[in-house]
Amino acid sequence: MNRVTAFKWVPPFAQGSVRDIRVRWALEEAGIPYGDHLIGPEEQASPDFRAMQPFGQVPVYRDDKVQMFESGAIVLYIAQTSDALMPADEAGRAMVLTWLFAASNSLEPWVGQLAGIDLFHAQEAWAQERRPQVEVFVRKRLADLQTALGDRQFFANGAFSAADIIMTHVLRDLRHTTLVAEYPALAAYVARCEARPAFQRALADQLAPFRAAEARQPELAKI
Numbered sequence: 001m002n003r004v005t006a007f008k009w010v011p012p013f014a015q016g017s018v019r020d021i022r023v024r025w026a027l028e029e030a031g032i033p034y035g036d037h038l039i040g041p042e043e044q045a046s047p048d049f050r051a052m053q054p055f056g057q058v059p060v061y062r063d064d065k066v067q068m069f070e071s072g073a074i075v076l077y078i079a080q081t082s083d084a085l086m087p088a089d090e091a092g093r094a095m096v097l098t099w100l101f102a103a104s105n106s107l108e109p110w111v112g113q114l115a116g117i118d119l120f121h122a123q124e125a126w127a128q129e130r131r132p133q134v135e136v137f138v139r140k141r142l143a144d145l146q147t148a149l150g151d152r153q154f155f156a157n158g159a160f161s162a163a164d165i166i167m168t169h170v171l172r173d174l175r176h177t178t179l180v181a182e183y184p185a186l187a188a189y190v191a192r193c194e195a196r197p198a199f200q201r202a203l204a205d206q207l208a209p210f211r212a213a214e215a216r217q218p219e220l221a222k223i
């Protein structure tokens, strides 16, 4: 059985964006059945888990052929097995790689900085000083991204691909702001991707254990 390692529970700000959702979404789009293995802080720190994921993070992915960490690499691995995530022709595949890495390397570093400031350091003086400059760079990337998307529905080859899974996930990390909404074509793009039944199933499957944990321990829901 294909298996994705995910968290038993995370605080509300992270619910719906923990990175196992990238892998769940890819598996759903590809029609590959899988199960999840839910872990908490003890297993995260354990030597056995560190042997699979050196940084103690999720997701980890395993099937009958491979064991992997790094969500982008896992999504690419799954994409290589499915036309639903990557076309067969070399030029088309190259565009998927290009846009997947653009999401990870050109967007995510700036989006991640902004989210880190807002979610973890908002009250700190250094963060308040740094934030405006980071926002300028995020806006610049979003404006260029919107221009690049033009009137296409998806980034690579005009068809949904693995690149859109990573791009949507990165843009969702701005959902605590109104930034994406200020770029209407990008907002419509995110909404289009989020409306896909495969995303909705992946989201529901990530959230289900959190809801169950909160039902068992109501104090968690108050965090």
Ligand SMILES: N[C@@H](CCC(=O)N[C@@H](CS)C(=O)NCC(=O)O)C(=O)O
Pocket (backbone or CB within 6 Å): 017, 018, 019, 020, 055, 056, 057, 058, 059, 069, 070, 071, 072
């Ligand atoms: N580059 C890694 C990052 C994984 C990552 O940041 N995972 C987070 C959840 S979204 C995590 O496990 N955080 C807990 C920690 O770092 O201790 C990937 O994409 O798989």
